[in-house]
Amino acid sequence: MKEDSMGYSGFHRLCNSPRDPKLGQSDPRWQFLRVYLFQLMIDPSRGDSELRMQQREGHKYTPLHIVCMFSPPLDVVEVMIRLCPASLVSLSAFAI
DSSP, rough: OOTTSOOOHHHHHHHHHHTTTTGGGTTTTTHHHHHHHHHHHHHHHHHHHHHHOSSTTTOOOOOHHHHHOOOOOOHHHHHHHHHHHHGGOOOTTTTO
């Protein structure tokens, strides 16, 4: 996916979209992420590379870092880990 000026890919932005604290896990935008993850499951090598992708500028967050900031539904996290187990040990610029 193409990066924007902050070094975020479209996938990073998609992971950042369901952030309404009032809606939490019921935010309908999680469904957009589920659909995209399903597409990545069809091509696991693409899924692995996209989930390893760190933000180029700033914090160096992976998509999994971003999703976990917003109390994601368990199924979303499980699919992301299944697609790229290595994303569990990727560190951001803050070593988190």
